[in-house]
Amino acid sequence: MRLRRSRCLTCYWHEGAFVVHPHPHGTSMELHPAAAEILTAFDEWSTPDEAAGRLGHLTPDTIEEAVAALVDAGALLAQGSTAARRDELIAGQWGAWMPEASFFHYATSDVYDGHPAGDAPAPPDGEAGGPAGAEAPAGPLPPLFTSHPAAPRVLLPRRPAELRTPLGEVLYERRTHRDFTGAPVSLDTLAALLAAVFGPVDFIDCGRGALYRRTSPQGGSRQEIDAYVGVLGVSGLSPGWYHYNGLLHALELLSEGFTPQDAAHLCADQSWAARPAFFVVLAARLERMSVKYPTPRAYRVCLLDAGHLGQTFALTATALGLGPAQTGAFRDSAVAGRCGLDNTGHTPLYVLAAGHPEPEARDAPPPAGVAAFEATTLVAP
Numbered sequence: 001m002r003l004r005r006s007r008c009l010t011c012y013w014h015e016g017a018f019v020v021h022p023h024p025h026g027t028s029m030e031l032h033p034a035a036a037e038i039l040t041a042f043d044e045w046s047t048p049d050e051a052a053g054r055l056g057h058l059t060p061d062t063i064e065e066a067v068a069a070l071v072d073a074g075a076l077l078a079q080g081s082t083a084a085r086r087d088e089l090i091a092g093q094w095g096a097w098m099p100e101a102s103f104f105h106y107a108t109s110d111v112y113d114g115h116p117a118g119d120a121p122a123p124p125d126g127e128a129g130g131p132a133g134a135e136a137p138a139g140p141l142p143p144l145f146t147s148h149p150a151a152p153r154v155l156l157p158r159r160p161a162e163l164r165t166p167l168g169e170v171l172y173e174r175r176t177h178r179d180f181t182g183a184p185v186s187l188d189t190l191a192a193l194l195a196a197v198f199g200p201v202d203f204i205d206c207g208r209g210a211l212y213r214r215t216s217p218q219g220g221s222r223q224e225i226d227a228y229v230g231v232l233g234v235s236g237l238s239p240g241w242y243h244y245n246g247l248l249h250a251l252e253l254l255s256e257g258f259t260p261q262d263a264a265h266l267c268a269d270q271s272w273a274a275r276p277a278f279f280v281v282l283a284a285r286l287e288r289m290s291v292k293y294p295t296p297r298a299y300r301v302c303l304l305d306a307g308h309l310g311q312t313f314a315l316t317a318t319a320l321g322l323g324p325a326q327t328g329a330f331r332d333s334a335v336a337g338r339c340g341l342d343n344t345g346h347t348p349l350y351v352l353a354a355g356h357p358e359p360e361a362r363d364a365p366p367p368a369g370v371a372a373f374e375a376t377t378l379v380a381p
Contacts, residue, residue: 152253193354196312220289222288268330270327285345306350313352314326324354
């Protein structure tokens with residue numbers, strides 16, 4: 001039998017043990033670190049005897065025992081097997097993103113399969129603390145709101161957003177903007193946007209205290225996403241970085257000074273990022289989610305929650321006459337530093353921006369014509 005090391009394989013140390021974790025076809029298994037050396041001998045299709053020839057310092061019995069364990073774990077695959085064919089297919093499809101993306105996706109997949117009723121990790125769904133039967137955490141809950149009590153505060157105007165534009169018009173007018181006039185956004189408009197997207201709508205009794213609801217769906221109402229505002233051009237606000245305190249409807253000044261050049265640098269040197277009036281960094285406070293949902297799959301929900309807030313931000317900004325923008329390309333550590341985040345339990349996930357849009361956008365792509373459609377594969381042949 002000829003064997004080869006799985007292309008979809010991650011090895012790591014966990015709690016003092018060496019773990020071999022194939023995905024998605026295998027099972028994570030604690031093995032002796034010598035297994036890594038044996039796996040190197042199966043970079044291409046080989047028999048155990050051929051691999052042993054490359055590892056002359058190991059006894060045949062040792063190699064045979066290790067090979068059996070690695071085959072059982074799915075780290076070594078048999079040539080021509082269904083698992084081997086799927087391994088090649090996944091490596092081809094995910095190749096540009098491997099190993100990080102494929103491991104995260106598959107290692108957190110199918111976590112609800114194979115569990116007796118009541119034993120599966122509770123999925124973080126619903127607006128009132130998760131599904132029926134989900135156990136409440138035993139320890140103290142983290143604070144419901146993030147606050148910086150020592151920071152200077154600007155209490156924001158409490159005027160409801162004028163969101164009277166018909167929904168259909170907002171949906172079809174929304175687009176990602178890259179050109180802005182440079183005119184400052186009013187404090188009233190920024191305050192209305194922050195309140196509508198990130199402020200509490202109402203509060204819910206979860207049995208051990210209160211949770212709150214926003215205008216965006218959030219897994220289990222954990223509300224783990226905080227908003228940090230980088231101001232370039234807002235009337236009445238000095239340039240700098242602020243935290244939006246949703247409980248007080250206030251901006252808390254974290255650091256003074258912010259320039260268009262700073263903004264472009266933070267957004268991975270994208271030139272358009274020098275032009276918005278303000279930015280909003282969505283940062284996850286992970287303990288709010290993990291204290292109730294310890295399964296690693298819940299990190300997926302943090303990313304989904306950031307996306308929900310991003311869409312609500314884009315639609316609300318459009319309804320207020322602003323041009324929204326968003327990007328996942330940013331310098332993580334630098335953004336975290338400007339927001340005062342530790343980048344461990346409190347980490348940035350998404351960067352949003354807005355400003356007054358240019359009537360004639362310079363960076364907007366032209367409408368597609370005949371040549372564009374002729375060069376595009378619209379459906380699979």
